[in-house]
Amino acid sequence: MPDLAVFQDAFAEALLAPEPHGRLARAPGFAVYRNTCAHGIVEALRAAFPTVGCLLGEEGFTGAALAFRDAQPPASPILSRYGSGFAGFLARQPWTSGLPYLADVALLDWLWLDAHLAADRAARRAPGVGADCFQPLRLTLHPAARFAWLDSPAVTIWLAHRCPGGFEELAPEWRPEGALVTRAGGGAMLQPIGRAEHRLLAAVAAGAPVRSLERAVGAGADLPTLIARLIACGALLPV
Amino acid sequence: MVPTAGLSFRPVHFGAALAAPAVGLWFEVHAENYMVAGGPRLAMLEALRREKPLSLHGVGLSLAGADDPDAEHLAALRALCRRFEPFLVSEHLAWSRSGGVAFPDLLPFPRSTEALHRVARNIDIAQHALGRQILIENPSLYLALDGHAWSETDFLAELVRRTGCRLLVDVNNVFVSARNLGFAPEAYLDALPVEAIGEIHLAGHKPDPVHGAALLIDSHDAPVAEAVWDLYARLLGRMAPLPAPTLIERDGDIPSFDVLMAERNRAASLMRHPGKVPAHA
Numbered sequence: 001m002p003d004l005a006v007f008q009d010a011f012a013e014a015l016l017a018p019e020p021h022g023r024l025a026r027a028p029g030f031a032v033y034r035n036t037c038a039h040g041i042v043e044a045l046r047a048a049f050p051t052v053g054c055l056l057g058e059e060g061f062t063g064a065a066l067a068f069r070d071a072q073p074p075a076s077p078i079l080s081r082y083g084s085g086f087a088g089f090l091a092r093q094p095w096t097s098g099l100p101y102l103a104d105v106a107l108l109d110w111l112w113l114d115a116h117l118a119a120d121r122a123a124r125r126a127p128g129v130g131a132d133c134f135q136p137l138r139l140t141l142h143p144a145a146r147f148a149w150l151d152s153p154a155v156t157i158w159l160a161h162r163c164p165g166g167f168e169e170l171a172p173e174w175r176p177e178g179a180l181v182t183r184a185g186g187g188a189m190l191q192p193i194g195r196a197e198h199r200l201l202a203a204v205a206a207g208a209p210v211r212s213l214e215r216a217v218g219a220g221a222d223l224p225t226l227i228a229r230l231i232a233c234g235a236l237l238p239v
Numbered sequence: 240m241v242p243t244a245g246l247s248f249r250p251v252h253f254g255a256a257l258a259a260p261a262v263g264l265w266f267e268v269h270a271e272n273y274m275v276a277g278g279p280r281l282a283m284l285e286a287l288r289r290e291k292p293l294s295l296h297g298v299g300l301s302l303a304g305a306d307d308p309d310a311e312h313l314a315a316l317r318a319l320c321r322r323f324e325p326f327l328v329s330e331h332l333a334w335s336r337s338g339g340v341a342f343p344d345l346l347p348f349p350r351s352t353e354a355l356h357r358v359a360r361n362i363d364i365a366q367h368a369l370g371r372q373i374l375i376e377n378p379s380l381y382l383a384l385d386g387h388a389w390s391e392t393d394f395l396a397e398l399v400r401r402t403g404c405r406l407l408v409d410v411n412n413v414f415v416s417a418r419n420l421g422f423a424p425e426a427y428l429d430a431l432p433v434e435a436i437g438e439i440h441l442a443g444h445k446p447d448p449v450h451g452a453a454l455l456i457d458s459h460d461a462p463v464a465e466a467v468w469d470l471y472a473r474l475l476g477r478m479a480p481l482p483a484p485t486l487i488e489r490d491g492d493i494p495s496f497d498v499l500m501a502e503r504n505r506a507a508s509l510m511r512h513p514g515k516v517p518a519h520a
Contacts, residue, residue: 002305002353002357003349003351003353003386004305004348004349004351004353004354004357005305005306007348007349007386008304008305008334008337008346008348009337009338011337011346012337012338012340012342015342016340024382027382027383028381028447028449028450028454029380029381029382029383029419029454030381030382031449032381032447032454032456033344033346033347033381033382036343036344037342037343037344040343040344041343044343073340073341074340074341074342074343075339075340075341076299076312076341077271077298077299077301077312077335077336077341077343078271078274078275078299078312078315079271079343080271080272080275081275116278116279116280117275117276117277117278117280118276118277118278119276119277120276120277120278120281120282143276143277144277144278183278183279186279187279188278
């Protein structure tokens with residue numbers, strides 16, 4: 001193996017080691033590289049998961065971020081796309097059992113960021129029809145739309161932490177909640193959605209034709225109104 | 240408009256940056272921050288680019304890595320170059336990827352002849368893929384490594400000769416490395432091939448919290464130090480009458496736009512009158 005590769009393998013191993021040893025690791029300058037690497041990763045995660053940061057506090061988040069770095073170090077230098085596995089990682093940590101909504105909140109942070117950085121596509125306005133009689137031939141999901149159905153009231157918790165206003169009295173009822181993130185105007189926006197909207201979005205995302213949506217959404221739902229609302233907020237595109 | 244002195248672009252300063260009337264003002268961004276599919280971040284940079292010249296500064300190509308530059312990353316950089324038509328594209332004399340892990344840092348290596356061949360080959364690959372010349376920046380160094388066959392200035396000059404790349408001289412990095420490794424920064428600047436210098440960086444540094452002034456950190460979170468301004472004036476003196484576009488780099492503890500512009504204007508003034516002792520801001 002060429003010397004350069006041997007040197008870099010050893011250096012990289014020492015950067016990732018919990019307790020690096022050897023002559024290299026003893027030099028004060030080596031700690032600068034270790035600290036810069038750790039700091040870059042932790043701060044990238046803190047920027048991507050601000051609500052998890054709120055819930056865990058600065059020190060708690062740093063610990064969780066370093067543990068995630070050890071388990072899944074970044075494979076790409078594009079750090080704004082690092083952290084796709086963070087929610088799943090948190091869900092598997094024994095210490096999060098006392099915070100059963102934490103992984104769902106992390107997922108919402110990720111969906112918000114994912115929508116924020118997703119591809120652009122201008123929603124075309126429906127051609128001169130009212131919401132009540134609008135029946136597009138086909139619907140697709142906007143490339144910047146993200147949605148999820150969660151077992152915890154994470155949407156209520158997320159919104160309380162991300163929107164200005166007090167949440168000291170926050171004691172949400174423990175029930176499943178749905179979330180939709182869209183980027184209709186400038187930045188990404190997260191809103192709660194119900195079961196029917198989630199079923200509709202999931203069916204469209206799976207490529208279901210419009211004629212089958214009635215069955216997908218279930219009895220009792222006002223399909224034209226749901227479709228019109230999801231088009232208006234930029235989640236769905238009529239094509 | 241000929242770009243003179245520029246600033247790192249901070250989204251918090253978007254409005255002020257767009258409206259700033261300073262002649263020759265330009266902006267630089269880290270290319271990796273804009274390697275995303277779409278959204279307001281790219282829209283903001285597009286709006287800025289319509290008004291001001293832009294430089295793309297890469298931190299992730301790992302040109303001193305033992306492997307070829309990552310093809311996917313290079314393609315993303317090429318796409319950004321096509322979209323934003325930057326007047327400068329730069330990268331570092333450093334590596335940041337190994338064994339499938341990307342380290343968010345600019346890591347050192349022994350400047351052996353083997354490394355020279357490798358880095359020259361990687362710059363060739365990058366310049367070929369991008370279809371343009373790139374600038375290579377001297378990194379800040381913290382470790383005295385064994386195995387150097389080349390001084391950094393000779394290594395850089397040889398890369399210029401072999402690949403046709405140009406140099407981005409970070410004067411603060413020269414100052415920080417000189418202090419940390421114990422060499423004279425003036426001698427370093429005097430040894431650089433001035434005709435190859437296409438851009439200059441100026442930034443602030445901080446003493447290490449544990450080791451103090453014996454170990455300086457290239458922190459980019461403070462004003463440019465007076466000693467670095469003096470070195471900058473010396474370098475401009477060597478380059479006269481042709482200064483290179485100069486960037487005030489600031490990545491942390493961001494002050495107001497006006498404070499950054501004052502530093503930027505000081506650099507622009509020195510570029511016009513390289514012989515004069517800089518007025519302390």
